[in-house]
Amino acid sequence: MTDLPATNLVMLTLVKPEGELEVFFERRPMPEPKAHEVLVKVLATPINPSDLGLLFGGADMTTARAATRDGLPVVTADIPPQGMRAMASRVGDALPIGNEGCGLVVKAGDSPEAQALLGRTVALLGGEMYAEYRCLPVQMCMPLPDGTDPKDGASCFVNPLTSLAFTETMRMEGHSAIVHTAAASNLGQMLVKICAKDGIPLVNIVRSAAQVEILKGLGAKHIVNSSDDDFMDRLIAAITETGATLGFDAIGGGKLAGQILSAMEAAAVKRMTNYSRYGSDSFKQVYIYGGLDMGPTVLNRSFGFAWSLSGFLLTPFMQKAGAEVVGRMRQRVADELTTTFKSHYSHDISLVDTLSLDAVAAYNAKRTGEKYLIRPHG
Amino acid sequence: MTDLPATNLVMLTLVKPEGELEVFFERRPMPEPKAHEVLVKVLATPINPSDLGLLFGGADMTTARAATRDGLPVVTADIPPQGMRAMASRVGDALPIGNEGCGLVVKAGDSPEAQALLGRTVALLGGEMYAEYRCLPVQMCMPLPDGTDPKDGASCFVNPLTSLAFTETMRMEGHSAIVHTAAASNLGQMLVKICAKDGIPLVNIVRSAAQVEILKGLGAKHIVNSSDDDFMDRLIAAITETGATLGFDAIGGGKLAGQILSAMEAAAVKRMTNYSRYGSDSFKQVYIYGGLDMGPTVLNRSFGFAWSLSGFLLTPFMQKAGAEVVGRMRQRVADELTTTFKSHYSHDISLVDTLSLDAVAAYNAKRTGEKYLIRPHG
Numbered sequence: 001m002t003d004l005p006a007t008n009l010v011m012l013t014l015v016k017p018e019g020e021l022e023v024f025f026e027r028r029p030m031p032e033p034k035a036h037e038v039l040v041k042v043l044a045t046p047i048n049p050s051d052l053g054l055l056f057g058g059a060d061m062t063t064a065r066a067a068t069r070d071g072l073p074v075v076t077a078d079i080p081p082q083g084m085r086a087m088a089s090r091v092g093d094a095l096p097i098g099n100e101g102c103g104l105v106v107k108a109g110d111s112p113e114a115q116a117l118l119g120r121t122v123a124l125l126g127g128e129m130y131a132e133y134r135c136l137p138v139q140m141c142m143p144l145p146d147g148t149d150p151k152d153g154a155s156c157f158v159n160p161l162t163s164l165a166f167t168e169t170m171r172m173e174g175h176s177a178i179v180h181t182a183a184a185s186n187l188g189q190m191l192v193k194i195c196a197k198d199g200i201p202l203v204n205i206v207r208s209a210a211q212v213e214i215l216k217g218l219g220a221k222h223i224v225n226s227s228d229d230d231f232m233d234r235l236i237a238a239i240t241e242t243g244a245t246l247g248f249d250a251i252g253g254g255k256l257a258g259q260i261l262s263a264m265e266a267a268a269v270k271r272m273t274n275y276s277r278y279g280s281d282s283f284k285q286v287y288i289y290g291g292l293d294m295g296p297t298v299l300n301r302s303f304g305f306a307w308s309l310s311g312f313l314l315t316p317f318m319q320k321a322g323a324e325v326v327g328r329m330r331q332r333v334a335d336e337l338t339t340t341f342k343s344h345y346s347h348d349i350s351l352v353d354t355l356s357l358d359a360v361a362a363y364n365a366k367r368t369g370e371k372y373l374i375r376p377h378g
Numbered sequence: 379m380t381d382l383p384a385t386n387l388v389m390l391t392l393v394k395p396e397g398e399l400e401v402f403f404e405r406r407p408m409p410e411p412k413a414h415e416v417l418v419k420v421l422a423t424p425i426n427p428s429d430l431g432l433l434f435g436g437a438d439m440t441t442a443r444a445a446t447r448d449g450l451p452v453v454t455a456d457i458p459p460q461g462m463r464a465m466a467s468r469v470g471d472a473l474p475i476g477n478e479g480c481g482l483v484v485k486a487g488d489s490p491e492a493q494a495l496l497g498r499t500v501a502l503l504g505g506e507m508y509a510e511y512r513c514l515p516v517q518m519c520m521p522l523p524d525g526t527d528p529k530d531g532a533s534c535f536v537n538p539l540t541s542l543a544f545t546e547t548m549r550m551e552g553h554s555a556i557v558h559t560a561a562a563s564n565l566g567q568m569l570v571k572i573c574a575k576d577g578i579p580l581v582n583i584v585r586s587a588a589q590v591e592i593l594k595g596l597g598a599k600h601i602v603n604s605s606d607d608d609f610m611d612r613l614i615a616a617i618t619e620t621g622a623t624l625g626f627d628a629i630g631g632g633k634l635a636g637q638i639l640s641a642m643e644a645a646a647v648k649r650m651t652n653y654s655r656y657g658s659d660s661f662k663q664v665y666i667y668g669g670l671d672m673g674p675t676v677l678n679r680s681f682g683f684a685w686s687l688s689g690f691l692l693t694p695f696m697q698k699a700g701a702e703v704v705g706r707m708r709q710r711v712a713d714e715l716t717t718t719f720k721s722h723y724s725h726d727i728s729l730v731d732t733l734s735l736d737a738v739a740a741y742n743a744k745r746t747g748e749k750y751l752i753r754p755h756g
Binding site: 057082273312 | 428431460463464465473650656666667669675676678680683685687688
């Protein structure tokens, strides 16, 4: 534990007042853990869509260009006016990136809690993971069993807790089945496994035959392909069979969220005995929790008036759900880390290569089945 | 009270299985009130946007054509497939129309409550008002002061209770100011008066200079014209000043609902001290309560994740709010019928003329400032 370098390489994202985004590296002094802190050597940290929101924000990445500073890559891109409006409060602040990760505790503060983690492999939540080292409080670490592959510990929080939050939301809001989009994603695969275990009917919407096969391989029962000509008929049939009145949409843009509401309404209307000009009184809720398509959401409102389309974020959900629910969710993630909550990565990449233009274009496309894992120490 | 005709002329709307809408009249036997019922001679009944939803539903009214049957007009129009889907449960049922109205009690059942209403002018809620006479239970009548002009009693329920429901919703859901669209409508004018009396900051969105003048004449403080080039800037300024995080949108289609959410977010971001990639944590709610524009709702989601867009209907609101709140709302309508809740009509029309093609085209355009009052007895 004595061979620590003097500096720590950290990735930063900066919005400049003149309407330019700059993502770059900085060598900072190696942090020294305080009593209740540990210093973690970051071994694996995933690129989640939510990280990309901070990394590139409202910049127009078709204008991205590469440069070098102190031998390290710099990516620059233009920010259109609406992007500047949305990012007004971060102008001039170089922000670190990376929601979660996994690493080895290489130095610990004086407290017994910190000392107990020395040498342990831990999962981390708390930002600033796109770095060689991360110093953070003990309570932001979740110790993993000895011998855990850092790859298995890298995504312990965002996807696992979000997918569990969907089923918790279902119960809290009185629904009995779920519709999910981009359902072949890492998160979607976790949700398939959770719902199978818990006996929750789940309608999986994907957009290719290959994705249908992925989910069939997991034993998913209801899979609907939005590229099929009879998509709406199949969606209505699956929703009729499951009784789903709750949806979670990772895509955001386009017509899909509205199509889900329309299909829920069509299923509800079938159950009605009397016509109402206002549509069914079956309450339909769709949450948008991602922005795989940043284009406009288009709602063809053929679903009456008993509906709601809302944003969904994990952190406010956990605040609302309370400590007991969150504790239960975390315990389940730890218990089922290499089964239900196993993540799959298509690419390993070094920290520095993360800012090559080719890599940026590839992971920023957010293709289902492609997921990047940063390995700061190879 | 002995000169009642033997039949009662009633307007009906029918969806035929072959995809055709037919609106027509039928002469039905004059109803005989049961013990707790009264027979009311309908003197005035308004055409509300919510009535048009039932009257013409999902039909394509550009295909409307006129005919005559038994000397009375018939309007026919084609229904596109998506309209048939939405109206599946009403196919083959000829439905009466007309949510509310005002009339004279000309015959009463044997119960004392019914007898007490004989000869009284009453406001009516309960459908089937587009008729010469309406027989209905006593509790669906609200007796009006002697000498009330039927015009003043025709719209006692839908607009007054809906506008009051907006302010009740504001309090129930913890907001402190309201944004309203199509704000120069009859309902909008009521809302301006309610908010002025109750000290509720109200941002009025209209789309013409003439409408700005109407609301100025009522003393409205915040009026924003969506036709102005600097609409978004003015909307953000008004929302910043009022702190509105709740909106009610009568239009539904187009970008406006999303623009309101964006403006609320811009106002919230100004109050933030730290940047968040997920936007502000200020919860923003817009309710769509009408469909003046039946086109798609287009959301440019530049408003983070703390938002909800929902349908709003009066009846479920009243069920949720409970008897005490509804009783208070009704009492206020009765107390302020000729002041706060006075409606304005641009056109009086006979029952039979309501189905002339010219009239259909005119009132179905739902132009602000134009409101039709049906006078079944001239």
